[in-house]
Amino acid sequence: MRYSQLFPKTQKEAPRGAEAENHKLLVRAGFIDQLMAGSFTLLPLGFRVVEKIKQIIREELNTTGAQEMLMPLMHPREIWNETGRWESAKEVMYQFKKDNKEFALSFTHEEIIVDLIRKHNIKLSDFPLKLYHFSTKFRHELRAKSGILRGREFLMKDLYSAHLTEDDMYKYYNDVTSAYLKIFKRIGLDVKVVEASGGVFTDKNSHEFQVLSSVGEDTIFYCDTCDFAQNDEIAKVKVGDKCPNCDGKILTSKAIEVGNIFPLGTKYSEKMGALYTDEKGNQMPVWLASYGIGPTRTLGTLVEVYNDEKGIIWPKSVSPFEVHLVHIEDPSTEETAEKVYNTLVENKVDVLWDDRKDASAGEKFATADLIGIPIRLVVSKRTEGKIEFKTRNSEKEELLSLEEVLEKLK
RNA sequence: CGGGGUGUAGUUCAUCGGUAGAACGCUCGGUUUGGGACCGAGAAGUAAGAGGUCCAAUUCCUCUCACCCCGACCA
Numbered sequence: 001m002r003y004s005q006l007f008p009k010t011q012k013e014a015p016r017g018a019e020a021e022n023h024k025l026l027v028r029a030g031f032i033d034q035l036m037a038g039s040f041t042l043l044p045l046g047f048r049v050v051e052k053i054k055q056i057i058r059e060e061l062n063t064t065g066a067q068e069m070l071m072p073l074m075h076p077r078e079i080w081n082e083t084g085r086w087e088s089a090k091e092v093m094y095q096f097k098k099d100n101k102e103f104a105l106s107f108t109h110e111e112i113i114v115d116l117i118r119k120h121n122i123k124l125s126d127f128p129l130k131l132y133h134f135s136t137k138f139r140h141e142l143r144a145k146s147g148i149l150r151g152r153e154f155l156m157k158d159l160y161s162a163h164l165t166e167d168d169m170y171k172y173y174n175d176v177t178s179a180y181l182k183i184f185k186r187i188g189l190d191v192k193v194v195e196a197s198g199g200v201f202t203d204k205n206s207h208e209f210q211v212l213s214s215v216g217e218d219t220i221f222y223c224d225t226c227d228f229a230q231n232d233e234i235a236k237v238k239v240g241d242k243c244p245n246c247d248g249k250i251l252t253s254k255a256i257e258v259g260n261i262f263p264l265g266t267k268y269s270e271k272m273g274a275l276y277t278d279e280k281g282n283q284m285p286v287w288l289a290s291y292g293i294g295p296t297r298t299l300g301t302l303v304e305v306y307n308d309e310k311g312i313i314w315p316k317s318v319s320p321f322e323v324h325l326v327h328i329e330d331p332s333t334e335e336t337a338e339k340v341y342n343t344l345v346e347n348k349v350d351v352l353w354d355d356r357k358d359a360s361a362g363e364k365f366a367t368a369d370l371i372g373i374p375i376r377l378v379v380s381k382r383t384e385g386k387i388e389f390k391t392r393n394s395e396k397e398e399l400l401s402l403e404e405v406l407e408k409l410k
Numbered sequence: 411c412g413g414g415g416u417g418u419a420g421u422u423c424a425u426c427g428g429u430a431g432a433a434c435g436c437u438c439g440g441u442u443u444g445g446g447a448c449c450g451a452g453a454a455g456u457a458a459g460a461g462g463u464c465c466a467a468u469u470c471c472u473c474u475c476a477c478c479c480c481g482a483c484c485a
Binding site: 011016017018019034037089091137139141142150152167206208217262273290292328329359362365367370378380381382388409 | 411415417421422423435442443445446447479480482484
């Protein structure tokens with residue numbers, strides 16, 4: 001991709017009023033654009049990062065046997081009446097009427113999944129069922145805030161599993177926990193698995209995947225030695241206590257919730273009649289669990305965690321491009337730059353080439369630092385036919401041949 | 411929904427009773443090229459909207475709307 005063709009270009013100023021680092025940097029670097037409070041366009045750069053996050057999630061979930069699909073975002077009132085959530089969740093739902101018929105924009109999909117399951121006459125051997133999709137969620141937040149971290153419209157991956165027994169549900173629940181840990185590790189985020197209440201989704205406790213950060217909205221208590229962690233809404237420990245599971249000390253921190261998993265039990269299947277016939281001929285409700293990850297919130301969280309005074313620093317696994325090629329204009333180096341770019345493309349290296357003819361060296365470096373692609377290559381008359389290789393998070397520069405660069409990128 | 415803040419050029423801001431200004435960005439011309447270069451020219455505005463006070467309102471007052479922050483709430 002040639003930077004001269006990329007929409008939009010970076011800008012020096014952050015939007016008026018923006019305070020959250022993710023908001024300022026994502027807008028300045030051209031990853032997102034705000035339409036209204038809590039609602040953003042994913043611009044080409046932001047879209048690339050989110051697609052990479054989604055692909056990592058997809059790979060790990062598919063490994064657990066889950067199947068991807070896509071459910072509708074506009075739902076009839078009737079299906080929400082079945083569980084009583086048209087009323088009980090009305091605060092968070094966008095509800096509206098058209099042609100005398102009532103609808104809601106999707107804020108979650110339990111009802112839709114249960115409807116699918118009961119409709120398809122599934123037999124014992126079909127279980128467990130594991131279905132997921134990536135889709136937009138509409139939630140009427142009282143206050144949208146913190147850039148892309150709490151929006152009224154955002155992307156979510158939601159996975160739903162259906163089981164014959166509680167044991168089987170928890171078995172898969174643990175599988176998903178492991179998959180989530182792999183996902184966040186690959187994305188480059190350090191997460192804590194935190195016990196929390198299930199809110200309006202379930203009476204049982206749920207688990208949240210939290211990234212420690214001062215801009216987080218949740219407060220968690222966690223052990224400095226083992227994996228123990230609880231959300232303050234249910235926490236029975238306080239700072240300085242001895243950990244209930246080991247000899248460690250309890251600490252506290254603000255944290256951003258990037259994922260959560262809920263053991264739903266049989267609440268929804270009983271209300272909606274998602275039943276199976278067991279060996280003895282009894283009609284039994286299926287056991288359900290749901291599991292969410294917010295790819296767009298993850299995008300913002302990454303920026304909160306990985307930035308410096310110059311801009312964003314993407315982890316390699318989710319960077320919008322693998323390398324940022326900077327050409328410092330000089331007639332004698334034009335061919336070299338073009339050749340380096342073409343060779344990288346031929347070798348399937350995802351490269352953003354700053355080919356602008358009207359930008360100074362300083363401007364190009366500032367642009368590269370702001371966008372935050374982890375590897376920067378420079379071609380200039382100073383590199384004399386070679387290529388300067390530098391990573392975003394270090395000052396060290398190496399002068400390499402094209403072959404050496406390709407070798408290093410492998 | 412309660413409290414606070416802010417709305418002026420594409421963006422960030424100045425002007426704060428006498429009728430619109432800068433920087434950045436953009437367009438054109440020229441000089442530049444290792445850390446957001448320089449010179450010249452140019453385009454760009456219903457001062458968020460409505461009402462009020464005043465000889466005169468971007469400026470003061472009222473209401474509305476929008477955005478940001480704190481709180482409440484939150485899957």
